[in-house]
Amino acid sequence: PQIGGSTLEVETSPLAKVANMGGLELVMPEAYASGPCSDLLDSGRPVVNFDLTGESVTLPSLSGEYSAMTFSGTVPGPTLRVTQGDVVHMTLTIPGDEVTQHGNDMHASQMSSKPYMGAVQIGETGEYCFVAEVPGVFKYHCSGVDL
Numbered sequence: 001p002q003i004g005g006s007t008l009e010v011e012t013s014p015l016a017k018v019a020n021m022g023g024l025e026l027v028m029p030e031a032y033a034s035g036p037c038s039d040l041l042d043s044g045r046p047v048v049n050f051d052l053t054g055e056s057v058t059l060p061s062l063s064g065e066y067s068a069m070t071f072s073g074t075v076p077g078p079t080l081r082v083t084q085g086d087v088v089h090m091t092l093t094i095p096g097d098e099v100t101q102h103g104n105d106m107h108a109s110q111m112s113s114k115p116y117m118g119a120v121q122i123g124e125t126g127e128y129c130f131v132a133e134v135p136g137v138f139k140y141h142c143s144g145v146d147l
Contacts, residue, residue, distance in 0.1 A: 037129035040087045045131065047087045050080050054094045054102030054120065054142070069102060069142050077140065082132045089129050096123040102142050104128075 041047055052071045059068050059075065071077030071092075082088055092104045101119045103126075120126035 037089060037127055040129040040131065041089060043087060043131075045085060045087045046083070047089055048080075048082045048132075049089045049091070051091045051093070052077065052104065054092055054098065054104075056099050069100070071104075071140075071142075080140070084132055084135050086132045087129055088132050089127065091125055091127045092120050093125040094120045094122050098122050104140060104142065 053073070055070050055073050057068055057070055057073060058065050068075050080088075090104060092102060094102055099122075101121050103119050
């Protein structure tokens, strides 16, 4: 940019912008799972279990059919409702006749499901847990599938 005939140097890197604003501070560290689910399941908090199945299906559309990865056979997946402070215990099962592995990532958890769940292999079940600390409406989606 030019102002009055002089050139200003502007740092546009996202990391530089964050540093210039004072950096990032983790304000809710308790929202992160810190190991196996047993740590949170035995915490005394209410536990809400979400048992999903990862399934590939063919669905109709106006332009024909399309292949979709679904949670429990639906697009979008089932609505999962919890109360702030609950422990969310997510399990994802991939049937033995499924054609691909699946994963799950819940934005409300403020963490990646890796390394807790990652890719769930065909015929297996994966799990991860977190404390629902942040109020709001969040999406979840297939994630962690490494071929």
